[in-house]
Amino acid sequence: MTTSTVDLKKLYSKDKKKKILVIFSIFLALIVTILISLSFGASSPRLSEALTVIFSKTFPFLNIGSASPLSETIIWTIRLPRIVLAIIAGAGLATAGATMQGILRNPLVSSYILGISSAAGFGAALAIVFGVSIATFAGYLVIGNAFIFCLIAMVIVYSIARIRGMSSESVILAGVAVGFLFSALLSLIQYIAPERNAVTAIVFWLMGGLYTASWQNILICLPIVAIAMILMMTQAWNINVLSMGEDVAVSLGVNSKRILSINMILETVATASIISFTGIIGFVDLIAPHISRMLIGNDHRYLIPCSALMGALMLLGADTVARLIIMPTELPVGIVTSLIGVPFFIYLLIHKRRHRFS
Amino acid sequence: MKLTINNLSFGYAGVSILKNIDLNVEIGELIAIVGPNGSGKSTLLKCMNRILKTKPNSILINDQDTSKLSIKELSKLMGYVPQTSVSAFPFTVFDVVMMGRKPYVHWSIGERDNGIVFQMMTLLGIDHLAMRQFSELSGGEQQKVIIARALAQQPQILLLDEPTSSLDIKHQLEILCILKGLTQSKGHAVIVSIHDLNLASRFCDKLFMLKQGSIYAMGTPEEVLTAKNIDAVYGIKADVSISTTGKPIVIPVVNDFADFTSKISFFFEEKEELKI
Numbered sequence: 001m002t003t004s005t006v007d008l009k010k011l012y013s014k015d016k017k018k019k020i021l022v023i024f025s026i027f028l029a030l031i032v033t034i035l036i037s038l039s040f041g042a043s044s045p046r047l048s049e050a051l052t053v054i055f056s057k058t059f060p061f062l063n064i065g066s067a068s069p070l071s072e073t074i075i076w077t078i079r080l081p082r083i084v085l086a087i088i089a090g091a092g093l094a095t096a097g098a099t100m101q102g103i104l105r106n107p108l109v110s111s112y113i114l115g116i117s118s119a120a121g122f123g124a125a126l127a128i129v130f131g132v133s134i135a136t137f138a139g140y141l142v143i144g145n146a147f148i149f150c151l152i153a154m155v156i157v158y159s160i161a162r163i164r165g166m167s168s169e170s171v172i173l174a175g176v177a178v179g180f181l182f183s184a185l186l187s188l189i190q191y192i193a194p195e196r197n198a199v200t201a202i203v204f205w206l207m208g209g210l211y212t213a214s215w216q217n218i219l220i221c222l223p224i225v226a227i228a229m230i231l232m233m234t235q236a237w238n239i240n241v242l243s244m245g246e247d248v249a250v251s252l253g254v255n256s257k258r259i260l261s262i263n264m265i266l267e268t269v270a271t272a273s274i275i276s277f278t279g280i281i282g283f284v285d286l287i288a289p290h291i292s293r294m295l296i297g298n299d300h301r302y303l304i305p306c307s308a309l310m311g312a313l314m315l316l317g318a319d320t321v322a323r324l325i326i327m328p329t330e331l332p333v334g335i336v337t338s339l340i341g342v343p344f345f346i347y348l349l350i351h352k353r354r355h356r357f358s
Numbered sequence: 359m360k361l362t363i364n365n366l367s368f369g370y371a372g373v374s375i376l377k378n379i380d381l382n383v384e385i386g387e388l389i390a391i392v393g394p395n396g397s398g399k400s401t402l403l404k405c406m407n408r409i410l411k412t413k414p415n416s417i418l419i420n421d422q423d424t425s426k427l428s429i430k431e432l433s434k435l436m437g438y439v440p441q442t443s444v445s446a447f448p449f450t451v452f453d454v455v456m457m458g459r460k461p462y463v464h465w466s467i468g469e470r471d472n473g474i475v476f477q478m479m480t481l482l483g484i485d486h487l488a489m490r491q492f493s494e495l496s497g498g499e500q501q502k503v504i505i506a507r508a509l510a511q512q513p514q515i516l517l518l519d520e521p522t523s524s525l526d527i528k529h530q531l532e533i534l535c536i537l538k539g540l541t542q543s544k545g546h547a548v549i550v551s552i553h554d555l556n557l558a559s560r561f562c563d564k565l566f567m568l569k570q571g572s573i574y575a576m577g578t579p580e581e582v583l584t585a586k587n588i589d590a591v592y593g594i595k596a597d598v599s600i601s602t603t604g605k606p607i608v609i610p611v612v613n614d615f616a617d618f619t620s621k622i623s624f625f626f627e628e629k630e631e632l633k634i
Contacts, residue, residue, distance in 0.1 A: 008476055008488050012452060015489060105446035240453070241460050243446040250409045252511065253433030253461040298447035 019302045022295050026309040030087075033313060037083050037320040041327075043074055050075045077214070085213035085221070086316040089274045090284055092225040094311020096267040097285030098292070098304050099232045102239035103263050104168040111271045111285035113172060114157045114264065115179030116150040120275050122186045123149030124205050129189055129198045142205070143276040150272030153178050158264060166257040167246070171264070207332040208279030210319050217277050228270035229308065235263060236300040243298070283337045284311050284318075287345050294348050314341060359385040359420060359514050361406070361547060366416040368405050375401045377571045383549060383564075385514065388541045390558035391551040392582075393568030394592050399551035400441065402568070403517045406549070407438045419515070433461040437508030439518040443500060445492055451503050452488045455479055458510025478506040482536065498529035505536065516540065518550045522557060530554070534561040555608045559583055560601075567591055579606050 038054075039047035049068075053075040096111035104113065123145040131141065157174045164170035186202075193199050238259045242249045246256040275281065288311035289303070296306045318337040323330045363381040367374065376398045383389050391399045404410045406417055414425045424432055437458070445454070455478060459471045479485040482502045487495065492503060501521055508516055518537070522530040538561055540546045552558050558565055559579040567575040567582050569591045575582045583606040588596045594610055601607040 008479075008485055009472070011489055012472070015450075102447070107447070237460060237464065240449075241457050243449070244443060244454070244457065245440070247404065247409045247440055248438070248443070250429055251407050251433060251436070251438035251508075252457060253428075253430035255429060293447065297453075298449055299453050 019296050019299075019306075023302065023306050023309065026306065026313055030309055030313045030316070033316050033320065034083055034087075037086075037316060037323075038075065038079055040320070040324055041074065041079060043070075050079070054080065081215050081218055082210050082213040082319070083316060084218055085210050085278070086319045087312040088218065088222055088225050089210065089278050089281060090288070090311035090313070090315030091308040092229060092270045092274045092311075093281065093285035093315075094288035094292075094307040095229045095232050095304055096271045097311075098289035098300070098307040099235060099239060099263055100267050101289055102298075102300055102303075103235075103242055103260055104172055105243055105245075106168065106172060107290065108286075109172065110282070111267060112179070112280075112282070114175040114268060115153045115177070115182060116268060116271055117275065117280045117282070118179045118182035118186060119149040119153035120146040120272065121202075121206050121280060122182045122189070123147070124276075124279075125186055125189045125193075125202045128201050128205065129193045129195075146276040147272045149182070150268055150276070153182060154264060154268040158261070166260055168260070171260065205279045208275070208281040208334050209332055210278055210315075211330075212277055221273050221277055224273040225270050228266045228273075232263065232266050232270070233304050235259065236304055239300040240298075280334075281315065281337070282334055283341060284315050287341050288314055291345060291348060359545075359547065361515055361549075362418040362421070363406070364416050364418060366402075366405060366412060368401060368410060368412055375571050376405065379571075379573055381566060381573070381576075383515070383547050385545055385547050386541050387547055387563045388538055388561060389547070389549045390562035390565045391549065391568060392553070392555060392558055392565055393574075397568040397591075398571040399568060400519050403438070403519050403549065403551055406515075407436055407517055408432055409438070430461050433511060433513075435513055436515045436517060437511045437513035439501075439504050439508050439516070439521055441519040441523070443492075443504050448491045448493050450489050451479070451484060451492055451495070454492045454503055455506045455510055458507040461511060474510055474512070475506075478509045481509070482506045497524045498526070498532070501525065501529070501533060502536075505533070509540075514546060516546055516548045518548070520551055520553060522550075523553055530557060537561070555583055555588075559605045559607065560603060583608055 035047060038050040049071045053072050057072075057076055093111050097109070100111060100113055101107055101109045124142045126149075127142040127145040156178050157171065160174035160177075161167075161170040164174075190199050190202055193202070238249075238254050241252050241254045242256055242259065249256045249259075271285075289307040292303055292306040292310050295310075296302050314337060315333070318340055319333045321331075321340065322333045322336040325331060325336075361381075361383040363379055366376055366379040366381075368376040379402065391402060393399055401410065405412050408417075408424060408429060412425070415423050417424045419435055427435075452475065455475045456467065456471070458478070459467065459475065463471055476485065479488060482505060484499060484502050484506060487499060487503070492500065495503065505516075505518070505521070508518075516537070521533050521537075525533065534557060537548045537550065541548050541563075550558075550562070552562075562579065564577065565575075565579055565582040566573055567587060574591050575587045583598055585596055585598050588594065588598070588608065595612070597609045597611055598606050599609075
C-alpha cells in the first residue's frame with residue numbers, strides 16, 4: 001500500500017484545511033457567545049440596542065443614532081468591558097497553559113505551575129489585610145501586590161531550577177514547592193487576620209471573577225497580555241520540537257534551556273497581569289488546551305491559537321451563564337467553568353478514544 | 359567533508375566517562391562504535407552533537423571547531439537519532455518528520471520544506487504512514503520515521519544511537535541497508551553505536567571499540583573483531599570465524615555453566631526452605 005506524493009500532498013492539505021475549519025468554527029461560536037452575552041442581563045437592553053450603543057461609541061462619525069442613556073451605561077460600562085475582560089483572560093490563561101504544557105512536556109501542567117496562583121493570593125491577602133503593598137500604583141494596592149508576588153514566585157522557581165540545570169522536572173518540582181510555601185503563608189494570613197471582613201474579602205478574591213471589569217483595567221491588561229500571547233505563539237515550532245525531548249531539541253538546533261527561560265517569563269507576565277485583576281480563575285488554563293489538543297492535534301502552530309479561542313469561548317460562556325442563572329445575583333465564574341467544562345471534557349476524553357482525529 | 363575528534367575527554371561531576379578519544383571519519387564511511395554497556399558509546403555521540411558540551415577544539419568538522427558554531431548551524435550539518443523516541447504529545451508521522459526542517463524554518467513551512475519531507479518519507483518507505491500517529495507505529499516504523507526526520511535536516515553526518523537494538527532481524531537489516539545506501543550513494547558519513555558485533559561486521563567500514571571510555575581498538579571489522587580484543591574488552595570468550603560474506607562472525611562461547619547452575623540452584627533451594 002503505497003501512496004503517491006500527489007495523494008500525500010492532498011491528504012496533507014486536507015488535514016490543514018480541517019484544522020483551519022476547527023479554528024474558524026470556534027471563532028464563530030465565540031462571536032455568537034459575545035452577542036448572547038451582550039443581549040442578556042439583569043436589566044433590559046437587548047441585542048439591537050446593544051449593537052447601536054457599540055457602533056455609535058466606536059464609530060461616532062457614522063451617526064447611527066443613539067440608545068437611551070441607561071442602556072448606554074449598561075452596555076458600554078458594564079457588559080462590554082466584562083465581555084472583553086473574559087476574552088482577554090480566557091485567551092491569555094489558555095495560551096499560557098498550552099505553551100507551558102508543551103514546554104514542560106507534561107499534560108498536568110497549568111498556567112499556575114510556577115506557584116503563581118498561591119503567590120498572587122498571598123500578595124492580594126497581604127494588601128487586603130494589612131494594607132501593605134510592595135507596589136502601589138494609584139488605587140491598585142491589591143492588584144499591584146498580587147502581580148509583584150507572581151513575579152517573585154517566578155524568580156524563586158527560576159533560580160532553583162537554574163541550579164538544577166533547567167530541566168523540566170526541576171521547574172515543575174520547584175514550582176509545586178514554591179506554590180505550597182505561598183499557600184501556607186496565605187493560610188497564615190487568613191488565620192491571624194484581625195477582621196472577619198478581611199478574611200471574607202480574601203476568600204472572595206481567591207474565587208476569582210470578572211466583576212472588576214472596567215475600561216481602565218482593560219487598558220492596562222490588554223497590551224501586556226496581547227504582546228505576551230503573540231510572543232508565545234512565535235514559540236510554536238520550538239515547542240513542537242521540544243516535545244520529542246531536550247536532547248532531540250538540541251540536535252535540531254533548539255536551545256531548550258533558553259526556550260524554557262523565555263517562556264517562563266512570558267507565561268508569568270501574562271498570567272500575573274490577568275489574575276491580578278480577576279483573582280484566581282482556574283480550570284480554563286488546564287482544560288482549554290486539552291480540548292483543543294483533541295480537536296486539532298498537537299502541532300502547536302495550530303494548537304496555541306485554537307487554545308486561545310477555546311479559552312476565551314469557555315470563560316465568556318461560563319461567565320454569561322454565571323451572570324444569568326440566578327439573576328439578579330451571580331455565581332462565581334470558577335464554579336460554572338468547572339460544572340460545564342468537566343462533563344464536556346470527560347465526554348471528549350471517552351469519545352476520542354474510539355474515534356481518533358487524525 | 360570530514361569529522362575529526364581530537365583528544366576528547368568528558369566526565370560528569372568528576373567521574374570521567376571518555377578519555378583521550380581520537381577519531382577520524384571521512385565522507386562515505388559507515389562507522390560503528392562498539393563496546394560494553396557503560397563504555398561511553400552514547401556519551402561519545404552526544405558529545406559529537408554538542409548535546410553534551412566539551413572543551414573547545416576537541417570536535418572539528420572540516421578542521422572547523424564545532425564549539426564555535428551555534429547549535430542551529432551544527433544541526434544543519436549533523437542529524438541525530440536517539441536510542442528511543444517518545445513524544446510527550448501524539449504527533450502524526452508527517453509532523454515528526456517536518457521537525458527535521460526546524461533549523462531552516464522559523465514559522466511558515468514552504469513548498470521546499472514540504473517537498474523534502476515527502477521525499478524523505480518516500481525514500482524510507484513510510485509515505486503511506488504520513489497521517490498516522492507516531493506513537494501507534496511499530497518500533498521498526500518509528501525508527502524509520504526518526505531517520506527520515508534526521509535526513510530532513512539535510513545533514514552530512516548522521517549519528518545514530520543503537521538504531522537496531524529493539525528491532526527484529528529483518529528490520530535490523532533494513533535499517534542498516536538504508537544507512538549503507540546513504541553512505542554509498544548520497545555522500546553521508548554515518549556513525550552508529552551498536553551492540554550487535556555481527557551486524558557491525560557485516561555492514562560497517564570501520565569499527566571503533568571502546569573500553570571504559572577509551573578507544574581500545576580501531577580499524578576494519580577483520581582488524582577489530584578478534585577473539586583477543588573481545589576477551590580484553592568484554593571479558594568473554596568468543597569464536598571468531600569468517601562467514602560466507604567474507605566478514606568476521608562472532609559466536610560467544612561459554613565453556614562452563616557449572617558456576618551459574620550451582621549459584622541458581624542454591625538460591626532456589628533456600629527459597630524452598632523458607633516456604634516450609
